[in-house]
Amino acid sequence: MIANNRLELTEVSLSSITEEFLAYVRGLDFARNMDEASAFLDVASILVEAKSAALLPADEEGQRDEQSLAALRERDLLFARLLQYRAYKQAAADFRARMTLNAGRFPHPAMVDEAVASLLPELVWTLTPDDLARLAARVIANAPASEVSVRQLHVPLVDLRAQSLLVRDRLRAALTRGSGGGDDAGSLSFRELTSDCATRIEVVARFMAILMFFKQGSLQYRQDGPFEDLHLRWVPGADDDATAADGNGDDVTISEGDFA
Structure with missing residues (x-):
């Protein structure tokens, strides 16, 4: 209302x-x-x-x-x-x-015609419940072992840590030799550093290592102009700082997480 x-x-x-x-x-x-x-x-x-x-x-x-x-x-x-x-x-x-x-509608009962029903053979059980249990146990026992596929996991194409160690060792060796003259004394060009790379991914890995070393303050670089040679020089005393930081001067503090 x-x-x-x-x-x-x-x-x-x-x-x-x-x-x-x-x-x-x-x-x-x-x-x-x-x-x-x-x-x-x-x-x-x-x-x-x-x-x-x-x-x-x-x-x-x-x-x-x-x-x-x-x-x-x-x-x-x-x-x-x-x-x-x-x-x-x-x-x-x-x-x-x-x-x-829908008041005037009636459901039609479903049934199989006798002609069609006669074509279907009678179901005959030839196994006992115990037979079925033994078959099930056999199938379960012969099931393949569960395995976890690792194909979807990322497999690094190059060892970034190994490439970082190689870059560091070569730059330290160049600094010790004092090769070059003038401003290039003790330096190594990027072209020389990657001359033995067999694949492009190795060149990329070494360049990423250079960027990380520069970020850590362990490396200096000089380039006279665009597309000119990139000269790299290890900073004297950087090894002493690394040794004091982690107690191990033979390792580098670079991992794959730095390049993620």
Whole structure:
């Protein structure tokens, strides 16, 4: 009845809704339908309280007391119940329409024609449950061992740590020899450093090692211009710093994680 009025809360005429309800309950058996009458009283009390809270003015700051807020919360819950009621009512009407539409249909019992059934041989069991258990045990016993495939794992094409050691050792040897003259004394060009590389990936690995050594402050470089030779020189004392840091001057602190 409330849904049929479709009015604002402050415009709802409680007297008209009450008259509609009284006309409805006159035909009810109160001995059996007392719950419906109690539900109406609950809804009516919520509407009266919520309408009063909506009509009463708020304070200067627009705040309402706790009782008014509680009434408005009850109003929201009531409206939510009305929306659920409307959804269930629409669903019931849809079910009723579908049942009416399909009222004249009857299911056809499925069966196999005798001509087709005679073509199928009778199932004859030749094994006992114990035979089936032994077959299952044999299959499980002969199952292949579980193996984890490693084909999807990344296999490095070049040992970055070994290439880093090679770069360091050659630059240290060049520094010890003091080869070259002037600014190039004790240096080694990148062309010379990669002259024995068999693949391009080795060249890339040595260049990455150079970048990491430069980042660590263990290497200096000089290039006169674009596309000119890159001269590399190991920093004197870098080995002493590495030894003091990790206690092992024969190793490098470079791993594959540095190139990730």
